Amino acid sequence: LALHVMCGICGIYQFEGRPIDRELLGRMTSAMHHRGPDGAGFYAEGEIGLGHRRLSIIDIAGGSQPITNEDQSLQVVFNGEIYNFIELRGELIAKGHVFKTRSDTEVIVHGYEEWGLDCVSRFNGIFAFALWDIKRRSLLLARDHLGVKPLYYVDLGDRFLFASEIKSLLVDPGCPKEVNLKALGELFTLRYVPSPNTLFHRIKKLPPAHLLILGPQGSEIKRYWNVKPQIRTEVDEGALIESYQWLVEDAVRLQMRSDVPVGLFLSSGVDSSMLLAIMTKYASTPAHTFTIGFEQGDNSNETDDAREIAKRFGTDHTERIISPEDYLKYFDRYLWDLEEPVGNESAAAFYFVSQLASQKVKVAFTGQGADEPWAGYPRHLGVKLSEIYRRLPSFLTKGLLTRIPDRFTKDERIKRGLASLHERDVLTRFVNIYSFYDDRMKKRLFQPWVTQHISVDGYQARQALRSLQVDVQDLDPLTQMLYIDTRSNLPDDLLMVSDKTSMANSIEARVPFLDYRLIEFIETLPPHLKMRNFRGKYLHKKAAEKWLPSEIVYRKKKGFANPVDQWLRERMREYVKDCLLSEQSAVGRYFNKDFIEEIVLKHESNEQNYLRHIYLLISFELWHQQFISA
Numbered sequence: 001l002a003l004h005v006m007c008g009i010c011g012i013y014q015f016e017g018r019p020i021d022r023e024l025l026g027r028m029t030s031a032m033h034h035r036g037p038d039g040a041g042f043y044a045e046g047e048i049g050l051g052h053r054r055l056s057i058i059d060i061a062g063g064s065q066p067i068t069n070e071d072q073s074l075q076v077v078f079n080g081e082i083y084n085f086i087e088l089r090g091e092l093i094a095k096g097h098v099f100k101t102r103s104d105t106e107v108i109v110h111g112y113e114e115w116g117l118d119c120v121s122r123f124n125g126i127f128a129f130a131l132w133d134i135k136r137r138s139l140l141l142a143r144d145h146l147g148v149k150p151l152y153y154v155d156l157g158d159r160f161l162f163a164s165e166i167k168s169l170l171v172d173p174g175c176p177k178e179v180n181l182k183a184l185g186e187l188f189t190l191r192y193v194p195s196p197n198t199l200f201h202r203i204k205k206l207p208p209a210h211l212l213i214l215g216p217q218g219s220e221i222k223r224y225w226n227v228k229p230q231i232r233t234e235v236d237e238g239a240l241i242e243s244y245q246w247l248v249e250d251a252v253r254l255q256m257r258s259d260v261p262v263g264l265f266l267s268s269g270v271d272s273s274m275l276l277a278i279m280t281k282y283a284s285t286p287a288h289t290f291t292i293g294f295e296q297g298d299n300s301n302e303t304d305d306a307r308e309i310a311k312r313f314g315t316d317h318t319e320r321i322i323s324p325e326d327y328l329k330y331f332d333r334y335l336w337d338l339e340e341p342v343g344n345e346s347a348a349a350f351y352f353v354s355q356l357a358s359q360k361v362k363v364a365f366t367g368q369g370a371d372e373p374w375a376g377y378p379r380h381l382g383v384k385l386s387e388i389y390r391r392l393p394s395f396l397t398k399g400l401l402t403r404i405p406d407r408f409t410k411d412e413r414i415k416r417g418l419a420s421l422h423e424r425d426v427l428t429r430f431v432n433i434y435s436f437y438d439d440r441m442k443k444r445l446f447q448p449w450v451t452q453h454i455s456v457d458g459y460q461a462r463q464a465l466r467s468l469q470v471d472v473q474d475l476d477p478l479t480q481m482l483y484i485d486t487r488s489n490l491p492d493d494l495l496m497v498s499d500k501t502s503m504a505n506s507i508e509a510r511v512p513f514l515d516y517r518l519i520e521f522i523e524t525l526p527p528h529l530k531m532r533n534f535r536g537k538y539l540h541k542k543a544a545e546k547w548l549p550s551e552i553v554y555r556k557k558k559g560f561a562n563p564v565d566q567w568l569r570e571r572m573r574e575y576v577k578d579c580l581l582s583e584q585s586a587v588g589r590y591f592n593k594d595f596i597e598e599i600v601l602k603h604e605s606n607e608q609n610y611l612r613h614i615y616l617l618i619s620f621e622l623w624h625q626q627f628i629s630a
Helices: 022-030 085-094 105-122 181-190 237-255 270-282 303-312 324-338 347-357 378-390 412-421 426-434 439-445 459-472 477-503 516-522 538-544 564-569 573-581 593-604 611-628
Strands: 006-014 040-045 048-055 074-082 125-133 138-143 152-155 159-163 210-215 218-223 262-265 288-294 316-322 363-365 508-510
Touching: 006 022, 006 125, 022 040, 022 048, 040 074, 048 074, 048 125, 074 105, 085 105, 105 125, 105 138, 105 210, 181 426, 181 439, 181 459, 181 611, 237 270, 237 516, 237 538, 262 270, 262 347, 270 303, 270 363, 270 538, 288 303, 288 347, 303 316, 316 347, 324 347, 324 477, 324 564, 324 611, 347 477, 378 426, 378 477, 426 459, 426 477, 439 593, 459 477, 477 508, 564 573, 564 593, 564 611, 573 593, 573 611, 593 611
Parallel strands: 262 288, 262 363, 288 316, 363 508
Antiparallel strands: 006 048, 006 074, 006 159, 040 048, 074 125, 125 138, 138 210, 152 159, 210 218
């Protein structure tokens, strides 16, 4: 027995019982060929049509979709993995269900028969699926607990479309290709568009841990996973470390299930190294590891350290150095893959490491998901510092911060941190910490007609996160921020990027640190077990000492750092100007070109560091060219 296949899914639901357009369903499915180059499957009957693209990873012989149940009253198309399907399959067989395949997809139909909508809570995996219930004439869409797999939809009045990728929806000529201005305001505040919006007018994304039920009675969206953290008061550090080690090991064990070799994106840090140590325990052959570095990236490159780690664990190791020319070449299709801009200058790095891995494997582990719940980013330290700052007497702090930032630092992270220190409202402080375009900049950035539709003070972004904050508003500010980060920033930015760029290379990226049992466990821990002495990931690193020497565990984090900043000032300089300041550029329609020119010049002259501001503008321009102007 083994897991199923990675893929892309899509479908059409025609209101008022009219038959669907089969030719349109075929074109929607073909638009995601890269997600499943090994085959396609369809189901079309009456008002429903389901499409599926297949990348064979598991049950290579029996995993074709759609998959149905014994009396063919249910049809499912599925993108992802149910890691605990062997255990669930055994439970369902004991209850009398008859399985026809070895595939994990079939667990979904029998699970739904047995447990109804509650089946989703029992699935441990990464998934987006659509299930058609013929008897009820209802469609169920579901997305995994932490939003590792994407799912988009659009209601066009007489029909409803859904798909793993936006480009599949845009195949329908009735689907509007317009900028969602409210989402544009959110993008330039949070540097990603939070669920359920997208940057496309009317196109939505199903939020993580949600179901959408559509039928003759209308539609309903429900959240199925909503475990509010109960912070432990009794703390036995040794016992907690052991519990965490067991959970991490069990997540890796489950996710090693595959009919094809599993690789690893290896950085020099603790997270991917920990995964490698545990993988080595469960693998019968040496693991495949993949690392990328950057030309001129000597200070930030991880290649030497990663090579040492690979040698330590005897892996089959591959590495590649990326040049500015590689980046420029990829930029032509970068936003075609991503489908939404993000202010994350390391995003393209995921494409290159996936491309490298695709030469040897179809599945690769990534260490993503250990920073958000464990307080691994500088912004999490900012929350801690602001708590201390607010306890200082006001005669010391009054007016202090307004004079410091521009004069003494070019680092926009420090500026954001300082600007948010004095803010008393937790949510406003979170938004300020995220926003590299502060309110003053946004007032100058947008054209007047755009400011009529958005709030430059970040109100819409705060509202988008408020529903998550409500769950944890009685807890300490750090716990609140980690909870929101894990459910918003992580799925809508980093996980979206890794899904799209890995699937563009027909690679499935698995994230063992995002087993929902791990997140539930971490969120019961008091903040001092996450951040200790102003350093994050305290208990996570203590647990890692079981598998790794301390020089790896406590090595300074590099992440996917890269020298894009230097490249933009030097070899990509003309590209920036052509992209943002030419007469043809779309940014001039939405943004003030004089202001853009000002920040480009200040960045070029090294007067300020506006790398991320410029990168986000370039991403918006490329996105607009690909999808809106085209």
